[in-house]
Amino acid sequence: METALAGLVGLFYAVAIYLMLSKHIIRVLLGIVIFGNAVNMTIFTAGRIVREVPPIIPAGAERIESVVANPLPQALILTAIVISFSFFAFLLVLAYRAYQELGTDDTDEMRVAEPEGESLPPLGY
Amino acid sequence: MAAPGATSIDTAAAHIAGATALADWLVIAPVALPILGGALLLMVRHRTRVHAVLAFLFLFASFLSSAFLLARVVSEGPLVMTMGRWLPPFGITFNADVLGATFATAATFVATVAAVFALRDINVTGRRYGFYSFLLLMVAGVDGAFLTGDIFNLYVWFEVFVISSFGLLVLGSERRQIDGATKYAVLNLVATTVFLITTGMLYGTFGTLNMADIARKAEGLRETGPLMTIATLYLLAFGMKAAAFPLNYWLPASYHTPRIVTSALFGGLLTKVGIYALLRTMMTLFPVEREVLSGLIGWIAVATMLLGILGALAQSDVRRIIGFVVISGIGVMLSGLALGTPLGVTGTILYAVHSILVMTALYLLAGLMHEAGGSYSLHETAGLYRSHPLLAAMALLLVLAAAGLPPLSGLWPKVMLVKASIESGAWWLASAILVSSILTVIALGRVFALSFWRMDAGETVERTDAERAISPGAGYGVLAALIVPAIAIGVYPEPFLRLAAAAAAGLADPASYLDAVFPPGGGS
Numbered sequence: 001m002e003t004a005l006a007g008l009v010g011l012f013y014a015v016a017i018y019l020m021l022s023k024h025i026i027r028v029l030l031g032i033v034i035f036g037n038a039v040n041m042t043i044f045t046a047g048r049i050v051r052e053v054p055p056i057i058p059a060g061a062e063r064i065e066s067v068v069a070n071p072l073p074q075a076l077i078l079t080a081i082v083i084s085f086s087f088f089a090f091l092l093v094l095a096y097r098a099y100q101e102l103g104t105d106d107t108d109e110m111r112v113a114e115p116e117g118e119s120l121p122p123l124g125y
Numbered sequence: 126m127a128a129p130g131a132t133s134i135d136t137a138a139a140h141i142a143g144a145t146a147l148a149d150w151l152v153i154a155p156v157a158l159p160i161l162g163g164a165l166l167l168m169v170r171h172r173t174r175v176h177a178v179l180a181f182l183f184l185f186a187s188f189l190s191s192a193f194l195l196a197r198v199v200s201e202g203p204l205v206m207t208m209g210r211w212l213p214p215f216g217i218t219f220n221a222d223v224l225g226a227t228f229a230t231a232a233t234f235v236a237t238v239a240a241v242f243a244l245r246d247i248n249v250t251g252r253r254y255g256f257y258s259f260l261l262l263m264v265a266g267v268d269g270a271f272l273t274g275d276i277f278n279l280y281v282w283f284e285v286f287v288i289s290s291f292g293l294l295v296l297g298s299e300r301r302q303i304d305g306a307t308k309y310a311v312l313n314l315v316a317t318t319v320f321l322i323t324t325g326m327l328y329g330t331f332g333t334l335n336m337a338d339i340a341r342k343a344e345g346l347r348e349t350g351p352l353m354t355i356a357t358l359y360l361l362a363f364g365m366k367a368a369a370f371p372l373n374y375w376l377p378a379s380y381h382t383p384r385i386v387t388s389a390l391f392g393g394l395l396t397k398v399g400i401y402a403l404l405r406t407m408m409t410l411f412p413v414e415r416e417v418l419s420g421l422i423g424w425i426a427v428a429t430m431l432l433g434i435l436g437a438l439a440q441s442d443v444r445r446i447i448g449f450v451v452i453s454g455i456g457v458m459l460s461g462l463a464l465g466t467p468l469g470v471t472g473t474i475l476y477a478v479h480s481i482l483v484m485t486a487l488y489l490l491a492g493l494m495h496e497a498g499g500s501y502s503l504h505e506t507a508g509l510y511r512s513h514p515l516l517a518a519m520a521l522l523l524v525l526a527a528a529g530l531p532p533l534s535g536l537w538p539k540v541m542l543v544k545a546s547i548e549s550g551a552w553w554l555a556s557a558i559l560v561s562s563i564l565t566v567i568a569l570g571r572v573f574a575l576s577f578w579r580m581d582a583g584e585t586v587e588r589t590d591a592e593r594a595i596s597p598g599a600g601y602g603v604l605a606a607l608i609v610p611a612i613a614i615g616v617y618p619e620p621f622l623r624l625a626a627a628a629a630a631g632l633a634d635p636a637s638y639l640d641a642v643f644p645p646g647g648g649s
Contacts (some may be wrong), residue, residue: 012399020315024189025307025311028311032311032314032315035318039325041323042326043324043325045329046325046326046328046329047328047329048329073325076277076328079277079281080321084283085289087288088315090291090310091310093296094284094291094303094307097298098307101304102304107307107308112301112304113301113304113308113381114377114378118441118442119441120439120441121571121575122504124439125507
């Protein structure tokens, strides 16, 4: 199970990185979404996958005797999902505003902050 | 819940008995106070008059608590507080040692000063859009990163300050800001995601996220676990956050676009969190892996400091020049990490404190020069020496400080780093530090010569009355508040050197750090 998931995670990373290498913001954003999900699956797989047995101590017992699912990765993933979701919401708005203001989603043409052909500082006076 | 009558489960082995001592709450005060303040400011969003006062009070209180925390940590050793009473490694631990407390003190001091400067830089609209809330939350994130003892929690604090910094960066919504923010946001998101990937792998390998626990278990896992991969990925993630070459292009693309006080805070605080995280992971968690990577880190350091300052030489906008000077300073700090000797790491820590103070001051200086001369461009400002002699004096001091010349704070860390490089036989590192210092003198000296000494720029700037300085006195006071500690470090370095040396010792030999989290003979 881990091996199959690891392969899937690798595929996710490949797709995400391919998309993020694009110079169009919209593809970069799609890449970021997949990247975020790839990370969540990485953590999930890294926590080892045990199905069927929930991590609950039976009544009367003091500790868990058998192998159970690890709850911590799920807590980590939940945190990461919330964070990446809020980031992505911000990025979507930012990209849309950038498209409105700059009239392009091509990063090569987004040169307002760093204009091309700026003059060198004066060499003397 | 167990049914009545059933035996209650004995959790003494995993729980802290009794309440936390009142004095120990000091550990989270530098984080809790700014969060409370930020939340409070959101509630009074429309009453912009009280924003600055409240923000100042909360920031000053968190500065005081960081300073008390530092004093206590220096005298009594690392302080630990565990959340939810779960003993480490189960609960999230806050762990203040000398390094974290020193950085937190410097960061809250700079933020307090910047909050005062923001009075003249941020208008009512900016305050209503939440400038001070963002500022406080960013400080909370930065302090949290400095004080936490849990690596996943470190990731959360990274996200806290990164998302607050997005808010600060786009405040004003000018075209250049949106352009810069797009690049900043995407690249910083990628960096923190790489951090998260690595943390996931680390959890898969170690089964724990507590940093002291990781340091303890690393020895046993070195043969079987992919520790080298994890250490390299951390170098990638934190190197990107710290703006190390070749991952630094987000910084010159964005740091000159927001309000000048925001640039000042970013230049002073954010890249230093990356350096802090690198020091913590490389020195405490993966010292053996750092040894292997030291050559790579060394060449990254050389490339960062030299290419950074060469970038500064080619710019004509003062803010962009300072952005490249910030990058060059990151290279200098990385050189100490590459060496890994006590002297080198001490130099890095002292340089980071110096950089927090001086880079913020340089940006604020640029803001005051803009108020006085009407432009950020070197083509357009001139003659400030005649009209603003006091500003010229402070500018000269800051140029000396940034270049590492006496009598200011830049001198001693550079002396230590050069000495440490020569002791380790890394002559190339020593010469790169010296060459980058000379180039810094040229880059910033040119700003001074053109903007202050030059009588006439040839091109006159149309100035409206709104741009004219409101009250130069307050701005000078703010700048002086940053320059005075820089002079203190330069003239009387002894206590600061001791502090940095103690911080470096705590990093290199984490025994006291481990003992604080896992008391010998008790706990787990």
